[in-house]
Amino acid sequence: MILTLTEAERQIALGISVAVALGGLVLAAAGTQDTMEVHGWLILVFGAICAIVVIRDLWGPEPPRSRLESYYDEPIKAGIIASMAWAVVAMFVGVWVAALLAFPDLTFDGAWASFGRLRPVHTSGVIFGFGGNALIATSLHVVQRTSRARLPDQLSPWFVLVGYNLFCILAASGYLLGVTQSKEYAEAEWYADIWLVIVWVTYFVLYIRTLARRKEPHIYVANWYFMAFILVVAILHIINNLAVPVSLGHAKSYTIWSGVQDAMVQWWYGHNAVAFFLTAGFLGMLYYYLPIRAQRPIFSYRLSILSFWGITFFYMWAGSHHLHYTALPHWVQTLGMTFSVMLLVPSWASAGNALLTLNGAWHRVRDDATLRFMMVAAVFYGISTFEGSFLAIRPVNSLSHYTDWTVGHVHAGALGWVALITFGSFYTLVPSLWKRDTMYSPALVEWHFWLSLAGTLIYIFAMWNSGIIQGLMWRTYTEEGTLAYSFIDSLRAMYPYYIARTLGGLFFLIGAVIGAYNMWRTIRSAPSSAPVEGDVPLSAATAVARG
């Protein structure tokens, strides 16, 4: 991989690696009395490994000029592998925390394995580790193909990918150590946050530079979604993480926002993380890989533009629905609720656009599990956005808030929509990037599909039941006007559902492990004898429309 960099780029890469390692040393020295010291050493080791990898090929031959006549896919391949590795680890932790709720002894008396520390490892691991790597990889693939232009240089995509994974490692390891700023989906502390800003701005600049080199006059709509994702995540991340550290030698920091403003900023961030990280970016995937795999153009290009502007501008205002019945001014709650309900229009426009694209190709959906992943993802996108609008209505929220219903809703979106569209995109990408005819085993893709679907359904049905029972038990009064059930009563009622959800999660995890194994075997298999022409998916089901 280093050999694809020019000699000048290798020298800069070495410089950056050494600088990162030295930065780690400074953190370790400054934070000797703090958990920050561990992170300092970790960054030092990470930087040193990067430096060694670069040095090994530092004086290797210069990449040929002919490289400019092809797309730069090396970092995309690495991103897919990183994404699947994070998926397996973080989904395993997810099954573990689910089991902890039913069997609390599974912490094995380790502070690091308590629910409060493992849970953010799961959430950040799947959202940022699995989802983020998938978004970086697919966005760099889509922007090159739709712009008909190669990435502008070889170094910055690697900086983005490797630097981003350093952030993910710092975040996950920090949670186990007890380092957290206690903001949901933004738990990582100030030094990791600053690092992510550097990485993310580089990502944004890289994307813009590639678009600026485009040979297609019009920017394809998938890129709009990826751009919105990159730009808005940068804004959200910076504003929500404005904080003052206790000292430069301490991991702990305090946010500059106070009281209800802090809550509003956090949920403006939190909901837009769902909107722009977990929705806009993955819609970018959908608008490119679904037409490619189905071999049909998107049903309505105009509709995709209308829903783009609808989604980007409505979502910005929806965050306050997380704070119904709080100190937040009533009109701000109502504003969030109204925009959440309005969001149903562009959301269903996107889901409908995807499903109508498949109209006429249903036989392919039947035969091709990869396309089926994408189809079911679009259906779950429709279901979870409807559910989201519904849950945001204040009286509904009074029943659902703080219950497992919310958890079920999140997983309908995260498992059913985000993960399935990612797997569908990966099964399209892996054979074409590694120049193989097909996946190693189409049968294993089927297994993955059905395990994922079964796991998701078990999970969300368990959480619907559990959430509504919880909500009802918490609001049932006796004739004397006292609460009919204690909290412990409601907890006991959850027991069977917690076991069911663990089982559903386990199914999903097994599916992901099978998927990772299948991709690994595909990568390790012999390249196809005939050179693959173009990016056409080559499964029997889609080969029909080639040429």
Add this chain to the structure above:
Amino acid sequence: MDISHDALVAFSKSWGLFYLIGLMIGVLIYTFRPSNRKKFDRAKQSVLDQDDKPWT
């Protein structure tokens, strides 16, 4: 300068509405402008054209 809560609410409720409607009109014009039709049709077809090489 001291901005009162009421002033901010009034500003949000009026200008917030106007700019969103303005944006909507702009988006509708862009989307349905007849001169853009050819561009959009080309964009939607061209992703299926897989020559897998950057154009030089």
